[in-house]
Amino acid sequence: MQVQFWGVRGYVPTPGAAYLRYGGNTCCVLIRGARGEPLVLDAGTGFCQLGDALLEGPFQQGQGELTVLISHTYWDHILGLPFPGLVHIPGNHLRIYGPDSTRGSLELVYDGMLSPVYSPVYGLAHMAATHDFQPVSTEPFAVGQLTVRALPLTRRAHSPIWAYRVEEAGQSVVYITDVRYTDDTIWRQALAFADGATLLVHSAPYMRGEAVQDYGHSRVEDAIELALESRVERLLLYHHAPTRTDDELDAIVAHYRAELAADGHRLQLDAAREGPIVPL
Amino acid sequence: MIVRIWGTRGSYPVARTDVLRYGGNTTCVEVRAGERCLILDAGTGMRLLGAALAQEPDAPRQYDLLITHTHWDHIIGFPFFAPIYDPACRLAIYGLGRTRSSLRATIANALSDPLLPLGLEHLRAELHFHEIDEGCAFALGPLRVRTARTNHPYRALAYRIETDTAALAFVPDTGPFHTVLFGDARIEWSGAPVPNTPAELRELAALRDGIIDLARGADWLLYDAQFTDAQYARFPHWGHSTASQARAIAEAAGVAELLLFHHDPHRSDDELDAIVAAQQAAARPGLRVRAAAEGLVLRKGPA
Numbered sequence: 001m002q003v004q005f006w007g008v009r010g011y012v013p014t015p016g017a018a019y020l021r022y023g024g025n026t027c028c029v030l031i032r033g034a035r036g037e038p039l040v041l042d043a044g045t046g047f048c049q050l051g052d053a054l055l056e057g058p059f060q061q062g063q064g065e066l067t068v069l070i071s072h073t074y075w076d077h078i079l080g081l082p083f084p085g086l087v088h089i090p091g092n093h094l095r096i097y098g099p100d101s102t103r104g105s106l107e108l109v110y111d112g113m114l115s116p117v118y119s120p121v122y123g124l125a126h127m128a129a130t131h132d133f134q135p136v137s138t139e140p141f142a143v144g145q146l147t148v149r150a151l152p153l154t155r156r157a158h159s160p161i162w163a164y165r166v167e168e169a170g171q172s173v174v175y176i177t178d179v180r181y182t183d184d185t186i187w188r189q190a191l192a193f194a195d196g197a198t199l200l201v202h203s204a205p206y207m208r209g210e211a212v213q214d215y216g217h218s219r220v221e222d223a224i225e226l227a228l229e230s231r232v233e234r235l236l237l238y239h240h241a242p243t244r245t246d247d248e249l250d251a252i253v254a255h256y257r258a259e260l261a262a263d264g265h266r267l268q269l270d271a272a273r274e275g276p277i278v279p280l
Numbered sequence: 281m282i283v284r285i286w287g288t289r290g291s292y293p294v295a296r297t298d299v300l301r302y303g304g305n306t307t308c309v310e311v312r313a314g315e316r317c318l319i320l321d322a323g324t325g326m327r328l329l330g331a332a333l334a335q336e337p338d339a340p341r342q343y344d345l346l347i348t349h350t351h352w353d354h355i356i357g358f359p360f361f362a363p364i365y366d367p368a369c370r371l372a373i374y375g376l377g378r379t380r381s382s383l384r385a386t387i388a389n390a391l392s393d394p395l396l397p398l399g400l401e402h403l404r405a406e407l408h409f410h411e412i413d414e415g416c417a418f419a420l421g422p423l424r425v426r427t428a429r430t431n432h433p434y435r436a437l438a439y440r441i442e443t444d445t446a447a448l449a450f451v452p453d454t455g456p457f458h459t460v461l462f463g464d465a466r467i468e469w470s471g472a473p474v475p476n477t478p479a480e481l482r483e484l485a486a487l488r489d490g491i492i493d494l495a496r497g498a499d500w501l502l503y504d505a506q507f508t509d510a511q512y513a514r515f516p517h518w519g520h521s522t523a524s525q526a527r528a529i530a531e532a533a534g535v536a537e538l539l540l541f542h543h544d545p546h547r548s549d550d551e552l553d554a555i556v557a558a559q560q561a562a563a564r565p566g567l568r569v570r571a572a573a574e575g576l577v578l579r580k581g582p583a
Binding site: 009011012013014015016017019020023024025045048049052072073074075079080083088099109112113115116117118119120122126159216242274 | 289291292293294295296297299300303304305324327350351352355356357360378380381386389390393394395396397432433434464466515517518519545546574
């Protein structure tokens with residue numbers, strides 16, 4: 001199993017020279033199993049770049065099938081879906097798992113997002129690639145050789161945010177984003193879900209004490225605490241704030257690595273960056 | 281008039297190394313005259329404008345946002361424009377009214393659950409929505425505004441912004457004026473052009489005349505040049521032009537400078553350089569051709 005980030009930014013894309021090393025496209029992660037089958041987590045604008053890269057091979061011939069797992073339906077996690085070349089080639093198929101939201105299904109959300117008011121696609125029915133939507137549940141399911149488990153993490157009165165755990169041959173990647181641990185129940189659920197993971201990808205746009213308007217996000221300290229308590233081998237901070245430059249991310253990583261080392265922890269810590277393949 | 285370009289990209293924003301010079305943020309242009317601050321489109325460039333305003337001593341507190349249409353690339357910067365959370369700010373928003381959805385509802389729905397955790401009630405600034413149409417003319421302080429309809433799916437507006445000494449024409453999204461006539465209905469595209477009826481050809485010619493009239497003699501024309509010829513051949517039903525089609529309109533309108541705009545997300549800086557060079561070489565004498573770049577500032581007459 002290997003992991004490649006195509007979008008690491010939260011909220012809004014941040015093009016520009018100050019964000020090049022970590023990346024400025026919004027949330028999108030590609031996981032490939034041992035047999036190479038692609039599995040995508042979230043479809044922010046990083047999906048536009050990924051979708052173009054996937055055009056080599058079966059997707060160019062209209063014979064590709066891609067599974068996309070959506071954590072929740074905020075812009076930075078879904079807006080990239082209708083753009084890349086592979087969705088304009090008939091014959092390709094998208095299988096999209098996501099929340100059955102309180103305001104209608106994922107399919108309705110996408111249909112509204114692609115309505116003529118917002119998009120020249122004029123609704124889902126006119127996307128060239130075929131697609132099917134699967135409401136995600138806590139029942140494990142298989143994508144090729146990969147096993148996927150999902151956990152709903154409820155936030156305020158809104159639709160649940162789904163966390164995902166992808167496993168193959170004893171390795172596991174856990175993906176948790178846009179969560180604020182407001183009560184013990186959610187915290188304990190997340191701990192059990194992440195238990196012993198090879199890699200934890202966790203949103204951490206802020207640090208403790210930063211004055212920010214909070215829309216329900218976790219802080220770097222929360223991600224580290226979760227990783228330590230659930231005995232994760234490696235943590236990648238994710239969903240970087242739009243104001244966070246490369247140099248700031250370098251400094252954050254260095255600061256918390258030093259704290260971990262001083263406390264004798266063996267957790268490997270880094271900030272997720274677009275581009276390089278992360279082997280497990 | 282001072283014009284600052286904050287976003288030049290079309291379709292979706294791109295963060296890549298090969299677009300640093302022309303920029304990866306989607307469409308947003310600021311126009312200043314006297315105390316007035318007018319904003320054309322609310323793409324991701326609008327976040328940068330908000331950040332710049334926060335650094336400006338005595339920044340204006342009143343803004344006029346003129347939206348060409350509400351496709352995502354033209355509105356996704358809006359919730360990241362810091363002044364909308366400032367109760368001391370006032371924002372007047374202009375755009376097309378639709379039978380399907382009012383301008384206010386279109387913006388409100390985009391910001392609300394399940395797409396975002398915001399509603400208009402979370403925006404602290406005073407908001408006013410004004411539905412306008414093609415063929416409008418009105419004044420915003422020292423700035424005179426005119427609108428025309430472009431040839432784009434579900435229709436879109438183009439704007440002319442003018443003072444006594446300078447004129448800017450803003451046409452970010454339009455197809456050429458042959459092959460496809462866009463209205464409110466979706467265009468079926470089977471891969472081969474469907475011949476237009478004589479009535480459609482007359483309407484296309486009228487749209488073209490309207491855009492040329494809007495841009496007539498302007499100092500700057502920002503014009504949709506998203507597609508290459510090959511892209512247009514594949515996606516004519518998306519409503520975008522090529523650089524040579526943009527130049528033809530600029531020449532017919534007699535503008536001083538054409539700024540290619542709404543760059544395709546795939547187009548690299550080097551490719552844009554080559555496109556500009558080819559269009560400049562082909563341009564009639566007196567027409568300057570550039571590609572709009574993020575951060576570019578244009579000035580003419582008193583600020």
